Amino acid sequence: MTPGPVEVDPRVLRALSYPILGQFDPEFTVLMNETSELLRHLFRTENRRAYPVDGTSRSGIEAALVSLIEPGDRVLVPIFGRFGHLLYEITERCGATVIAIEREWGGVFSPEELAEAVRRERPDLVAVVHGETSTGRMQPLDGVGDACREVGALLVVDAVATIGGVPVETDAWQLDAVVGGTQKCLSIPSGMAPLTYNDRAERKLLARKRIERGLRTAGGPEGGPEAWERQAAAVIRSNYLDLSQLQDYWSPARLNHHTEMTSMLYALREGVRIALSEGxxxxxxxxxxxxxxxxxxxxxxxxxxxxxxxxxxxxxxxxxxxxxxxxxxxxxxxxxxxxxxxxxxxxxxxxxxxxxxxxxxxxxxxxxxxxxxxxxxxxxxxxxxxxxxxxxxxxxxxxxxxxxxxxx
The missing domain is CATH 3.90.1150.10 (Aspartate Aminotransferase, domain 1)
Structure with missing residues (x-):
């Protein structure tokens, strides 16, 4: 009876025992496609991109932040518990200029307060926890997305503790990227981080990917060493957590990026099926x-x-x-x-x-x-x-x- 990990549903345990398939076996790629579609329903989104990152919930959070934050970006992080501090640390490691606003533990920000901070600070990205398990608080998000759209900021949400247990309205709340967890309300073992992101977030990924490809061409960018240094800083630093590559792995292109965690995908698919069948x-x-x-x-x-x-x-x-x-x-x-x-x-x-x-x-x-x-x-x-x-x-x-x- 902890805030995670919790008891695993017996049907999920059974799914973990299924025979291993090759990651590009046609039967397995059908399961991948089904899982993506199930995740769209779980996240309540029409996003094209909905898939898991292999690793614990933090891998999904890091993948979203390291892929969407360029060094020097201004990032707003509202902190009202332990995991807000974690978002601060990760964004700082991404080379961002981090603006923290803090609320005494035990409370949250009103959506109006967050919207006002977004308009005042005009960040490139806002990273916020939806369900803060360290304090047992839930941050209201309705309306924050509007303010982010006004200033051109991306809104990234840690919904690890809430997905599958309380409403997470990705599209209705205009959330640009949302990361969920398996080991909490979905009752799946820890080991995958389902996420989704929209076209606004993907445009930034693809822009960074184009820069990387440009740097690989003969002669590099025009403008000499300074231009090279500036563009090199914009390249996504992680290979494993690079969403621009992961989305190709999960697309019909089937980029051979990594070896999929076959049994965990069985578990994720079954756990989300259970959640959706319950309604x-x-x-x-x-x-x-x-x-x-x-x-x-x-x-x-x-x-x-x-x-x-x-x-x-x-x-x-x-x-x-x-x-x-x-x-x-x-x-x-x-x-x-x-x-x-x-x-x-x-x-x-x-x-x-x-x-x-x-x-x-x-x-x-x-x-x-x-x-x-x-x-x-x-x-x-x-x-x-x-x-x-x-x-x-x-x-x-x-x-x-x-x-x-x-x-x-």
Whole structure:
């Protein structure tokens, strides 16, 4: 019951066991095409480009940023948790001039604040986290894309924690590139980073690719050493994470860029098929329901939920560790006594909150009730005074009011 990785859906585990096909076997390229189409539905986009980067979620984030940021570009990074700092670090390594705006952990920016910052700073690119699992907050994005279009900026979104669990409206919110994760709400093992990007982003990729080809021609660019140096700086520095090459691998051209992670593609395809067959709206409602039941149970124990409730990420509950309670002892007792794993946090919140995820296959009634009962028993054992039995009853009340009955 962490904010990732979570339990893998049994159907996905089964798909991982399928026999290996060659990466250019006609049967396998059909699976690649199917996966791209499934990802378009998952991201709610008409983009031509929708495919996974082989590697953990960070590989997708790095691929998007290293491919879209040229040295000297102005990049705006709103920071309201651990993973905003990660975006800052990556963009800085890309040679960008990074403009950070920060919000105290536990809150987010209003879309109006972000739009105003975009208009004020006029960046080339904005990189923002949608679901910040370190603080359990969700950043509203509707309207930010409009401001980015006004100033000609690309909007790149880390949706690792939200894709498949809460709405991610790529086209409606005018997001230029979106990176998702497998090990959270999709209940697939970590190892692939599905992403999508639009024609605006692709134009920048292709412009950088043309520069690289020009540098390979005899004589190089006109204008002498300075022009050569300037153009050389614009070349995408990574080979493995170069989206201009990866998109050719995923196109009918089938550029032999790398050896595809065959079994992980099986898993990704099956996990996205499961999400779409459930229905995205139904899936979002399920995550909202079980997150609400968990939150109600925690409150009934007298525990305080951390952060601004208006910006709570529906798939993560952050709980303030009560005074006098050893948070790590509680986590160990839950794990070894009840088979329940919850997470701590990072940076200024280390040792101050627990983070409990309700994501993907882990997001079900039996897990929520078991977690609440186990946490109650553990806290009582640690000397915390609470009303026994109220947590599970509060969660059951939420399920009863929702009409979920005894369902999962």
């Amino acid at each position: 995205l709206e139904a899936r979002f409602a399920r995550h909202e329901l079980h997150g609400s039941a968990l939150a109600a149970g925690l409150a009934a124990m007298g525990l305080e939920l951390y952060g601004d409730p208006a910006s709570k990420l529906p798939v993560v509950a952050c709980v303030t560790i009560p005074d006098g309670i050893d948070g790590e002892r509680v986590r160990a007792m839950l794990l070894h006594g009840f088979g329940v794993e919850i997470a701590g946090s990072f940076g200024p919140l280390k040792g101050k909150i627990w983070r409990i995820g309700t994501m993907g296959f882990s997001c079900r009634r039996t897990n929520v009730l078991h977690t609440l009962g186990a946490l109650e028993a553990t806290l009582l054992r640690c000397g915390y005074r609470l009303p026994p039995g109220e947590a599970v009853q509060a969660a059951l009340d939420v399920y009863e009011r929702s009409g979920a009955g005894a369902g999962v």
